[in-house]
Amino acid sequence: MKVHHRLLGLTGVCAAAAGVVAVAATQAQAVHTRVSSKAPKQIIVGTLYSSSGAFAPDSIPELDGIKFWVNQMNKSGGVYVGAFHKKIHVKLVAYNDQSSPTTAATLYSQLITQNHVNIMIPDFGSVLTAPAVAIAQEHHQLLFDATASGTVFFTPNNPYIVGSGIRNSAFWPDPLVQYLVAKHINKVAVLYDANDFDAAQAATINSGLKAHGITPVYYQSTPTTTTTYGTLINSIAATHPQAVIELGYNTNDIPFLNTLTTSGQHFKMVFTVFPGQLPQLFQQDVGTKGLKYTYTYATPPLLPYAKVNLGLNTPQFVRAFRKAFPSVPVTYPAMAGYGTALVAQEALDKAGLFTQLSMRRALANVSGKVTTAIGQFKITKDGAEEGEFLPVGQYLPTRGGTTIKIIYPKSLATATAKYPAPTS
Amino acid sequence: MVLYALISGILIGLFYGFAALGLSLAFGVLRVVNIAHGDVIVLGSYLAYELSTQAHLNPLIAIPVAIPVAVVIGLAFYRLIAPSLGRSKDPEMLSLILFFGVSQVIEALATIGFTVNQDTLLTGPVGNGSVQILGQTFPNYEPVAAAVAVPGALLVMLYLYRSRLGLATRALMSSRADALLAGIDVGRTSALSFGIALALAASAGVLSIYVNGGVNPSQGADLTTTAFAVVVIGGLGNPGGALAGGLVFGLAEQFAQSYEPNWAGLVPYALLLAVMLAKPEGLFGRRARYA
Numbered sequence: 001m002k003v004h005h006r007l008l009g010l011t012g013v014c015a016a017a018a019g020v021v022a023v024a025a026t027q028a029q030a031v032h033t034r035v036s037s038k039a040p041k042q043i044i045v046g047t048l049y050s051s052s053g054a055f056a057p058d059s060i061p062e063l064d065g066i067k068f069w070v071n072q073m074n075k076s077g078g079v080y081v082g083a084f085h086k087k088i089h090v091k092l093v094a095y096n097d098q099s100s101p102t103t104a105a106t107l108y109s110q111l112i113t114q115n116h117v118n119i120m121i122p123d124f125g126s127v128l129t130a131p132a133v134a135i136a137q138e139h140h141q142l143l144f145d146a147t148a149s150g151t152v153f154f155t156p157n158n159p160y161i162v163g164s165g166i167r168n169s170a171f172w173p174d175p176l177v178q179y180l181v182a183k184h185i186n187k188v189a190v191l192y193d194a195n196d197f198d199a200a201q202a203a204t205i206n207s208g209l210k211a212h213g214i215t216p217v218y219y220q221s222t223p224t225t226t227t228t229y230g231t232l233i234n235s236i237a238a239t240h241p242q243a244v245i246e247l248g249y250n251t252n253d254i255p256f257l258n259t260l261t262t263s264g265q266h267f268k269m270v271f272t273v274f275p276g277q278l279p280q281l282f283q284q285d286v287g288t289k290g291l292k293y294t295y296t297y298a299t300p301p302l303l304p305y306a307k308v309n310l311g312l313n314t315p316q317f318v319r320a321f322r323k324a325f326p327s328v329p330v331t332y333p334a335m336a337g338y339g340t341a342l343v344a345q346e347a348l349d350k351a352g353l354f355t356q357l358s359m360r361r362a363l364a365n366v367s368g369k370v371t372t373a374i375g376q377f378k379i380t381k382d383g384a385e386e387g388e389f390l391p392v393g394q395y396l397p398t399r400g401g402t403t404i405k406i407i408y409p410k411s412l413a414t415a416t417a418k419y420p421a422p423t424s
Numbered sequence: 425m426v427l428y429a430l431i432s433g434i435l436i437g438l439f440y441g442f443a444a445l446g447l448s449l450a451f452g453v454l455r456v457v458n459i460a461h462g463d464v465i466v467l468g469s470y471l472a473y474e475l476s477t478q479a480h481l482n483p484l485i486a487i488p489v490a491i492p493v494a495v496v497i498g499l500a501f502y503r504l505i506a507p508s509l510g511r512s513k514d515p516e517m518l519s520l521i522l523f524f525g526v527s528q529v530i531e532a533l534a535t536i537g538f539t540v541n542q543d544t545l546l547t548g549p550v551g552n553g554s555v556q557i558l559g560q561t562f563p564n565y566e567p568v569a570a571a572v573a574v575p576g577a578l579l580v581m582l583y584l585y586r587s588r589l590g591l592a593t594r595a596l597m598s599s600r601a602d603a604l605l606a607g608i609d610v611g612r613t614s615a616l617s618f619g620i621a622l623a624l625a626a627s628a629g630v631l632s633i634y635v636n637g638g639v640n641p642s643q644g645a646d647l648t649t650t651a652f653a654v655v656v657i658g659g660l661g662n663p664g665g666a667l668a669g670g671l672v673f674g675l676a677e678q679f680a681q682s683y684e685p686n687w688a689g690l691v692p693y694a695l696l697l698a699v700m701l702a703k704p705e706g707l708f709g710r711r712a713r714y715a
Binding site: 051 | 637
């Protein structure tokens with residue numbers, strides 16, 4: 001009986017607490033709706049970038065892509081906000097996190113609580129986006145994820161993130177796995193960096209190969225800070241692989257390829273992630289000798305999208321971006337910044353209410369129906385981008401050096417793969 | 425795999441030891457932890473890069489170029505900061521803050537001068553090609569780095585143990601008060617030691633651009649961390665211990681890469697903790713004497 005009374009009491013307290021929470025939530029929603037019922041003077045787009053540190057080479061062009069979009073919008077009178085049936089001027093607020101996740105965490109909070117941003121785009125990559133995910137969720141701020149493709153960010157209980165630029169990295173290697181299987185390459189070595197971005201790709205390759213009865217002969221992770229690869233390459237060579245897949249950031253791919261060139265080892269196939277995204281940087285830092293016959297993901301602008309229904313198509317973007325930023329090479333991070341901003345534009349256009357969740361719902365509704373310069377915008381129910389497709393590319397020799405050609409799938413191929421890679 | 429990891433560990437370890445030598449010398453003499461040590465290494469790398477790409481010279485020529493420049497800068501810088509440090513109630517803390525600021529300034533200037541992108545040196549005999557050692561193939565830069573590091577460290581030892589200035593330096597490392605009582609020009613000796621420490625760091629930078637797969641303005645902090653771990657393992661303030669610490673660090677890293685690559689970043693630092701617990705003064709550090 002005593003227990004029964006206690007249970008009743010506890011239930012009462014819980015019910016009261018739930019009531020208070022419900023009322024508070026309703027009031028909060030009401031406040032949010034009231035605030036958003038009046039059109040703001042400007043749409044504030046908040047983002048972070050890294051002017052220094054490991055992620056700077058990718059982060060700065062991503063910011064340039066966002067800047068390009070902001071300039072375009074403001075030249076045309078602002079971005080159209082469907083909830084107010086009018087165009088509103090766009091203001092960009094960008095803070096420098098210097099490639100530090102700790103600094104980024106503070107600045108993400110600042111963007112939300114001090115700058116009251118309407119659109120929030122995190123810095124480049126999974127490492128610098130990771131701190132934003134929890135902060136955005138806590139503050140009920142929708143995160144327009146541009147280039148963080150780690151699977152762990154997208155969960156059923158978090159509606160405050162939407163993959164807007166780059167495809168979830170778990171999907172990236174699908175064509176690569178298909179290519180390996182089609183080529184009957186059974187001895188595969190996978191060396192990946194211990195971070196969400198690379199680990200997700202490695203897991204997909206591992207499971208994809210195992211589904212075809214292939215177990216990688218080498219499957220190891222290494223810290224993302226790794227820059228010396230001689231011993232690692234020697235260990236990989238000891239397993240006599242037919243293909244070596246190194247999954248890292250550009251600060252890993254560059255020393256890996258350079259060490260391979262001088263290691264005395266030769267592999268029939270070498271795949272790395274970033275040469276296709278930052279071809280100019282790799283041409284400068286690795287050179288023709290190191291890049292020749294290397295495989296990589298072929299990303300826009302290498303893979304152009306001529307038919308789009310939102311923003312400029314790929315060739316138009318390349319021309320316009322070159323004009324706007326003559327000294328900046330047109331790379332995938334720049335395109336991802338632009339593509340993400342276009343998704344935010346679509347959210348503002350289609351959302352019935354000027355709220356974060358309304359924008360998220362609007363994007364779920366247009367999923368699969370929008371194509372931009374970086375491909376199709378299509379999200380899973382958890383918000384992960386799954387529309388983009390990354391074919392397999394290979395650096396093939398030309399008269400002046402090398403050029404990346406798409407070699408798989410056949411429907412997109414612009415050249416035939418050179419496998420095994422010649423020794424010279 | 426064992427032989428490869430062993431040889432590579434020794435070669436890269438000698439480089440790590442050489443790269444940490446300047447940090448150890450500066451701490452031994454001045455009792456300051458130069459947080460900007462890694463950034464000076466970065467500047468050495470950029471000097472090699474510029475000499476190679478702009479003047480088309482062998483990047484190793486950067487070493488004799490860097491040494492006098494670094495010594496002069498070190499002397500001038502010491503003269504600039506010594507009075508402030510001397511007046512401070514907490515010179516160790518002030519020096520930490522000071523060198524943190526120097527580190528940030530160097531990184532910012534390097535970013536302006538060289539952009540944020542990685543720069544590599546692929547040409548010439550060091551950056552291109554491989555060499556056979558005991559039937560194993562290594563990139564040329566590994567034995568070259570070791571071949572520069574060993575005589576470099578020997579020269580420092582010769583200076584410390586076979587010259588009057590070296591004797592004064594060791595006296596200063598042992599006890600500043602005793603050195604003053606013995607009539608040693610502490611200011612001059614300290615300034616020269618700081619200059620030599622910078623010269624060693626800049627010389628290591630010429631090799632670092634190869635060993636670390638390139639140079640970028642933000643590399644300094646990681647290089648300082650590695651150098652600090654090396655000197656702590658070997659014994660803070662003991663230049664000879666720095667080389668031993670480098671070997672331990674290099675071997676631990678390379679063996680971890682061979683057998684458990686994911687632990688390669690952890691093993692050397694776990695070893696550092698183990699050394700600290702078992703022998704807090706480092707493998708070759710002197711025990712503190714309290715009179």
